[in-house]
Amino acid sequence: MHRPRPFRGHAFALGLLQAIAMLGVPNLIACDGQIAGGDSSTDPRDLAGPDARKVSLGPAVGRRLNREEYVNSVEVVLGVTVDADDYDLPRDERVPQGFRNSSLDLLLSPARVNAYDAIANDAVTQADVAGLVSRYSSCTEMRDDCYDGFVNGVGVLLFRRPVTDADRELYSRLFTVAQEEGEGFQAGAALVMRAMLQSPRFLYRLESQAGSNTGDARQVDSFELATRLSFLVWNAAPDQALLDLAASGELNANIEAQVERLLAHPRARRAFRQYIEQWLYLDAIPDSFELGADMKEETYRLFERLVWEEDADFMLAFTEKSAELSGELASFYGLTPAENGFTSYDLGAVSERIGFLTNASVLAARTINPSSSMIDRGLFVLNDLFCESVAAPDTPELQDAIAEVAVPETSGLSQRERFAIQSEEALCLGCHARFDPLGLAFEQYGSAGQYITEDEFGNSLPGGGRVELGDLSFDYSNVEEFATALGGSEAVARCAVEKSVQHAYGRTLGSNDADLLSEVYADFVESGRSYSALIRAIATHPEFQLVEVAP
Amino acid sequence: MSKLTRRHFIHGAGSVAIGLPLAATMTRFAAAAPGVTPPRYISLFFGNGMPKKFVQNGYSGNVIAPLAPFQSKLAMIRGLQLNEGGGAALHYKGTARFGKGMPAPSESTAGGESLDSKAHQTYAPGSLLLNVNMHTHVTGGNPATRWFHSWRGVNQPNDELLRPLDVFDAIFGSFMPPDPGDLSLEERRDIRYRNSVLDSVVEQYQELSSERSPYSVGVRALIADHLDLVRSLERRSLEIDEMMPPVSCDAPAAPPDLNPSQACTAALCPGDDSFYYGSGGANWNEVWELNSDLYAMALRCGVTRFGTMGCSGGGDRYPIPELRAQGIEESPHILAHPWTRANENGFDICVRWLMDKVAYFLAGLDDPDWPDPDGGTVLDNTVVLIGTELGTANDNQHHVDYMTYWLAGGGGRIQNGIFDYDGRSDVDLYSTISRAMSMGDEFGDMGDFNGHLDLVR
Structure with missing residues (x-):
């Protein structure tokens, strides 16, 4: 190096x-x-x-997803685009000379928790639940092995790591609630995802800090690495492909290739805009x-x-010395507008714009x-x-x-x-x-x-x-x-x-x-x-x- | 890919309250009739300070003249100090201490719980904690300590509302749960689903915040705080405050959807610089009066008993459009910097404007047409703390060596009059309030405590 x-x-x-x-x-x-x-x-x-x-x-460890990370992540895992303003999801504060993602400044308020509740409900309603059930569950009978299959699969996607026995037990009860209301597997699966979207495992970037000496460091595991890479490039949770590599133990050998894949995706552009917006x-x-x-x-x-x-x-x-401007903005800059919409302008003769x-x-x-x-x-x-x-x-x-x-x-x-x-x-x-x-x-x-x-x-x-x-x-x-x-x-x-x-x-x-x-x-x-x-x-x-x- | 655009839930509650007929909601409020006035506490903050010069002649001074009609119900408390030394950034430090008496560990968080939050948790944790504010877009620094006056603790702000329509929704549209008998089978199922989901969410937060959790103490504390809020989300759909006063309230018509951060436009603020005024404040007078009216109604009707009001933030760099006719071209904050006792520069006019706003709020609470069970007004029976973040004995308003507060209400326990406590601390005042409300003898950083103030009977 x-x-x-x-x-x-x-x-x-x-x-x-x-x-x-x-x-x-x-x-x-x-x-x-x-x-x-x-x-x-x-x-x-x-x-x-x-x-x-x-x-x-x-x-930093234990960060709550900020507003942009949360909205981006819902899109990655469920394919649903949320308008956070519709739910009054508060914008996170900015630290002086910093960004809206500082671990010490991600405050939590009742309005945010209310919004998580409402968004979880609506996002799952809008999601392709049938498709997710089909992808993650080999059976859809109202019995434990089918519940577990779905929770195992969708859990990795939403929690960014494998679920635990306690998770399986917890979420199987939601299938039972759906069954008691006369509904089937898909209704139970929707309840599971609503709950998972409000779980700390989804809303926070949790990593174990266990170790013998405070102040030392340990190496992340493969799921934690997948999460870090994804938030770095996409400002969002990892997708299934990244999680699959983590699960197979092949991620460490493919970090550069995965970074290239992530950079090539339109989500990287979205993340970059969010970065520029805050930096400037x-x-x-x-x-x-x-x-x-x-x-x-x-x-x-x-x-x-x-x-x-x-x-x-x-x-x-x-x-x-070139810029893409709307006609109105070109006029504002004293240029002759070329046409409506954004067009490239040569600023070579415009000394005040560089x-x-x-x-x-x-x-x-x-x-x-x-x-x-x-x-x-x-x-x-x-x-x-x-x-x-x-x-x-x-x-x-x-x-x-x-x-x-x-x-x-x-x-x-x-x-x-x-x-x-x-x-x-x-x-x-x-x-x-x-x-x-x-x-x-x-x-x-x-x-x-x-x-x-x-x-x-x-x-x-x-x-x-x-x-x-x-x-x-x-x-x-x-x-x-x-x-x-x-x-x-x-x-x-x-x-x-x-x-x-x-x-x-x-x-x-x-x-x-x-x-x-x-x-x-x-x-x-x-x-x-x-x-x-x-x-x-x-x-x-x-x-x-x-x-x-x-x- | 699908897109959610539906503005589907009312501020402050989940979907179970959608479509509630207001009359039914209000019947619930009126149903409880214990016949006693419950404890209430409201703090009212105004930004950018109150110099000694403006209060040294009591209510005869022009600046605080708007409060004179209420002097028989107010204790004016002068001369307190904030133990903030000569540290930097007194706007946020002073604001963060207001109602808490704790130093802020950083610009992003208050140093501890506020009195309203303590009272809310002590007396009616299931009720609506109503925090209403009016401030502009803060540019520079972290606005958290300047904006949020209600805190559950370090890094735990309570929500604030700014728009009158949101205040209306919180009060009248979404607080009370529906009567199960009025619900369809589908609505009942949806409620059960939501409660089941929240139950499982709570359970997972419990697990991950427990000592069994693999996460560090700091992270577990974050999760535990989140758990408290999810629990309160559950509670709000299940509990009602059983200490409502025996009054029957009719819901008013919804107010217009005004935004106190509304940008000035050519129509609203002719001649103004469009970007500078883009930071808000075009309709403050109307917003303040609507929010004050709604707040008074919420107190009368027992919808809320605890909360905060805010009128401008310390350090706001925004001129008040309404004062332009009086030649005030700068923000109170900018004027406060070069202000001196000898050379008024218009800061006095700004503070007078703020006192008009305080007086409007107090008048709403003191309306005799809405008596409490004991015949007194809401103001008589509500502990109301009024104050700001700065106070100077001499020149320049950016000091904290002479702080002035007002205290009202308390069901007659708080004396009226003018009290000079030169050199005493804000913690003395807050501990006095805490004791008067039977919430303990201590409140704030007890390292600054010199003893209780002798203004409570």
């Missing part, structure tokens, strides 16, 4: 900062990732020496937002073309407050493209400083001018110096992503700046230069890898994941930096198959 230099471990820095903040030690936090006045030798990564390899203990915060754009659906579609199509049609360098997404960073969707999604969009967008670049972070400015001392130096929007100054004044306060400058220059790149875009050259007060918007971050140190005069630099940055490419691993592992990454990240990054680079190469690198990394032992 290729051994590149250790990953920078930004997530570790964040975790430590958060821990310090929770311990009530304010104002020691500087924005260079160090603790002011602290001793850098306390970094636990250094305790075993700089060359000691850290072992990542695998993805496209889910922040409400349905009611004018052209919002078209804007998001542009971004999806940009990435999909690079990933699925061209298998290209993922980082080209920063610098692409790659996904200037997609209206991304610009709109990261405009939290139009009067301070420079901050919102700068933080997005810092957090989600460089994987770096700054502490929130909510300490009383910082709030007092903000109150003192804040320049109101009504001053008539441009954002650039207002924030330059505010950054004269030393307490503010430490952090703002890191992300304000990143946000300035998008100065010439309004809150909906429209191109503007002056603001509402008539201030001209030059749109240039200087970046000193990661491996970058450069002046830029326009967004093209900015995007091109980011697309060529190793720090940004490493962050793209870190985001994918964070999503795949369903947890915040820590210091023990640094070497894993470096190794996945190395594979990603060696394979041409394509998204599929990244997924392969994650899937085939040995630590993807580890489970942390816990009491």
